[in-house]
Amino acid sequence: MNFRHAKTFLLGAIALGFLASLFADRINPYWLFIFYDIGISIVMAVSLNLINGYTGQFSLGHAGFMAVGAYSSAVITNQFGDLSFLAANGIFAVALLAGGLAAALAGLLVGIPSLRLRGDYLAIVTLGFGEIIRVILQNMDKVGGARGLSVMHGWTNLFWTFGLAAVTVYVVASLVNSTYGRGFIAVRDDEVAAEAMGINTTKYKVTAFVVGAFFAGIAGGLYAHSKQFITPGGFGFMQSIAFVVMVILGGMGNTIGVILAAILLTLLPEGLRMLSGIEHLPGLTAERPLGWIGDTRMIIYSLLLIVLMLTRPQGLFSLKKSSVQK
């Protein structure tokens, strides 16, 4: 992939996000929140792709990093009352950054065991980490414990969501598409050979975890200030799995595929919901003929995943043949 005009892409995407946010009040709020969800999913999936896809580590705790970012940023912004437009965005930026840094620190802590563990073993460690975060939050009364935490400010908007999604894509893609960054894939392909070729595998793995966690933390901040209410349960194991599914469906180590998968998998449950809401269909007399879809929506979603994995194990949007497929 040629990545020559990376900076142009980045600035263009941020400008586009800014323009879109100017017209945000004309967009149906239902759709607006779906757009936020899409942006957040992109940040999560693309950052997880650096860890799972490019570096070949298997993290099942990405939602844990997201929780760290969500709670950290929310605690910061909750200190402030009503602010002017500029002050609000300034504080928000600082809070998002703080959330990202807090998550990056957590990433560093998880990255250290990853030096010794591989594959399934690492997956279990990261899974345990995600659960620890959840349980700690559940027992912290200062942030509402299991009841959850109200976030006072709904500062997330299209500019922040898509601007930061663009930054995430830019950072991950520039890292990987450089001579320095080929090291990530080298670690994934053959750790022993990578080490023998002068690649400090430890440093690369920790870098992947820290950078991935940083962006997950930022996504958490966006999520908190979009929903305005967060509970520890919202960042559980199933949430981590959802992001892993996006990475696998998009094709491990394929940024564009992962972005598309994040969009698709965020829209799919909503799309099925809408389908079930159709009142009449030509030729069918029953009222809400597709109503059953609404009740079985999550089953259909799961079935679609199974079908997709069976038919396209190399990733939905990958052009290359999978190495899994013989």
Added chain:
Amino acid sequence: MSALLQLEKTTIRFGGLTAVSELDLQIGKSELVGLIGPNGAGKTTAFNLITGVYQPTSGEINFDGQSTVGCKPYQITKRGIARTFQNIRLFPSLTVFDNVRAVFHLHLRGDVRHALWRGKGYHAEEKSVADRVLELLEIFQLGRFRDEPAKSLSYGDQRRLEIVRALAAQPKLLLLDEPAAGMNATEKVELTRLIRFIKDKFQISILLVEHDMKLVMEICERIAVLDYGVKIAEGKPDEVRANPKVIAAYLGD
């Protein structure tokens, strides 16, 4: 004159087994040394000691005047020892070009920030890396495969690519672990020519572990023979060939 690589009484034990025992070995500048021995003699273990995969239980390893004991493999590679593997270990999903390019991070002046900022300096450096990678690939007739994934290459080409990748680290000492394994007669002739060519063109030292006697006798200037982790002979090919201990080790007494 001090040798480039010097092993002094290097020993490694795995539990009760002494895999390599008090090995003394010297390799001078641009010398081609062979290390032979029957299966399980400890040749690959000696390799792993030199490259830092294993740490010696006792003894000393000096490279270029400094000890390498305690160094990680990647640090040793940075100091100038590059290797290939007995069973080829390329980066299978990377292209031929990227397999070699990944090693060039050793010679980069910029670091992560360079890659993230993508300024003029970055593009200039990437361009020069690309030129050097292609030049290296062309020398070894791998240029036409540059965009193929490494795993799609034929066996012989994969072997060659692995050697090219090791050379990209710009080593002073190249370690080849059974490069002729699995090759047919024609490919072996080709390999002999290739090893000679590398030595002349890059002026580096080579340590060759090999089973194929014909190949070793033909190209090595000096040969050391290991048996059960102990060096039983060392000398010029003809001397080693005539040594009764070596004959006994290979044929049984």
